[in-house]
Amino acid sequence: MSAFLFTPQAAAATLAKIRAAAPLVHNITNLVVANSTANALLAAGASPAMVGAEEEVAEFAALADALVVNIGTITAPQARAIALATRAAQQAGTPWILDPVAVGVLDFRSRVAVASLADAPRAIRGNASEILALAHLHARMAGTPPTGRGVDSQAAAAEALAAARGLARASGACVAVSGATDFITDGTRVARVENGHEMMTRVTGLGCSATAIAGACLAVEPDAMAACAHAMVLIGLAGEMAAHAAAGPGSLQAGILDALYRLDGGTVTARARIGIVAD
Amino acid sequence: MSAFLFTPQAAAATLAKIRAAAPLVHNITNLVVANSTANALLAAGASPAMVGAEEEVAEFAALADALVVNIGTITAPQARAIALATRAAQQAGTPWILDPVAVGVLDFRSRVAVASLADAPRAIRGNASEILALAHLHARMAGTPPTGRGVDSQAAAAEALAAARGLARASGACVAVSGATDFITDGTRVARVENGHEMMTRVTGLGCSATAIAGACLAVEPDAMAACAHAMVLIGLAGEMAAHAAAGPGSLQAGILDALYRLDGGTVTARARIGIVAD
């Protein structure tokens, strides 16, 4: 039964629900990707709003259908706003997702990211390094032994998945690890998505767009793991379609928005590469 | 006589004046649209500058040919900067325009927007919901009965126009209401503009670009209502031209900049859909 959630048809159904509901997605994000994230959400059919002031975030997180928190250009005022917003989201039942950009590299953002986990994110999306670092920091704070011990190029994917499972169990959030293959886990089940294109790593903020679209999916799909997996399908497939015609990362950035806008259920059903690894 | 101001020829003349004068347009805007707004102004022939610090805005608002204030990602420091800038603009005679993004939805920005009206904006541009909300808030603050009572899908356009007329009379600003048809009023006269394309609602910040271009028009055209109407023609026509060739909102965003840059007087004269509704 759960396996149906991880099929091309289920991803197509989530896209249709986004377009029908146009969920209001509240973003507290970094200043590099504010424009591209808003455009990705609009192109997919959601209603984005970038509201980041301490004076406004709690009020807005309670109104919104989902909250997206991204620490890419974190500042002290933004850290205070994030704390207010995630608290309000938890209390109002607004699902929220964390994008822990560069967690583990710099101390201030590491503390912000770990602290936010207390407000029960529905999901976390990062690359392998970020998920490894966040799992390690969270385990250290909780006094439990970390799952992994740093990154090794051969072992990276497997080690990140083990860390992701541990982090999911410890935090209660679904964890998505982006890469050539994306892995999504709730601590028990593991799904994989293989859509995407390597040129996407040469456009800034496409990971942030993936997280934001996962926010839109969380607003319409109650299974957080399915929501994350479907988001990885949608952005990955848009990237594949756009890369086919792109002369480079500049035309890819615009082309992904065009592709998200034009993406239809038939294409998703035909081209989504999604499945269950462990159930 | 006034009717000539609301003709395709007058809109073309304003574009020519922008290109000849390259007015310096000071923007205090939201972080989502800072790049796209600067590019829209450059493409149209103006000289944009994004200066938002409390330490600099008063000095710069006095130097500039027009000031554009947009509260889309308002913060407390930015609210203080806006107050300094609008005061300086009023004292220096710099025309300024307000874009009250999402006013009425969140309390903090509502107070900022209403307070700014004391510094005599030359114009206000928003969508129907924003103009209805701002008119209501301003009337409540002034102790006068509001013109409208919330939004109803059938009555929205007519009701927003009534609210816009009331807001224009009460504030002294020309008010532009964006939509499938744009209405622009100084409280007595009403003009309408019918350029534009529905795909423009899927690109973030094109309303903000419209406001910024209205700022450039205010710098060269003394009739504020004509300046706003001409701006709606220029951005709407650029949107139409770009939508014709766009595969989606990503290529539309780039295409609108190309179209603004290439727009010539002959095209404006031939394709502007502008006229007077009430004189």
Place this chain on the structure above:
Amino acid sequence: MSAFLFTPQAAAATLAKIRAAAPLVHNITNLVVANSTANALLAAGASPAMVGAEEEVAEFAALADALVVNIGTITAPQARAIALATRAAQQAGTPWILDPVAVGVLDFRSRVAVASLADAPRAIRGNASEILALAHLHARMAGTPPTGRGVDSQAAAAEALAAARGLARASGACVAVSGATDFITDGTRVARVENGHEMMTRVTGLGCSATAIAGACLAVEPDAMAACAHAMVLIGLAGEMAAHAAAGPGSLQAGILDALYRLDGGTVTARARIGIVAD
């Protein structure tokens, strides 16, 4: 011997080194260009990170391979962050470059820019007005007679070059003056670059991208003057290639990223217009 540094072959070699090393470029930049700057660095092969908080910049500037400081939307918190970052960069030996956007126009940023010179930038890049203003302000602060006396349209290029030489000698930084012809000087030697296209002035932030790419070049090329000259070649050549196919500034903005990504050593060697004026 030094002359080889200012050849098309040397510029091509620097591009190859960026792609091989993928230097980590720390940017403290303005909010208008954060996205386009990150994308320009990614397209060229570098690894950008936009880290601007007081809590993080010193830690990160010490880790990075180069630091880029841009004061285009300076605020008081950002000014404090810049002071921390440039100090840390100097102590750690991280080469850093200053983009003094609109220095001389507004008092606050002028003081920030001049103060930063005490932390020994490896390079400074600006347009003629900015370099004239910064040279004048620095000389006034040092109590030495300024080299130039304001801008005159005929004399501008020559006067800016004289100011640039004086500023380079006084500050110890290489100074690059952007224009139809770019001049780069260390106070003694002068190189010129003639790549570029006039439509580039209609896209916001391409000067900022040039500075950021110069940061990437400083990470891999020890001669700061050569690094700056090579950066002017790379961005200028990308602009030429993109302008050839662009319908306007919107497609030019995307096209420059595509061109940076596709730029190969053979094209650089064939089309770079770089040379030594004074040695």
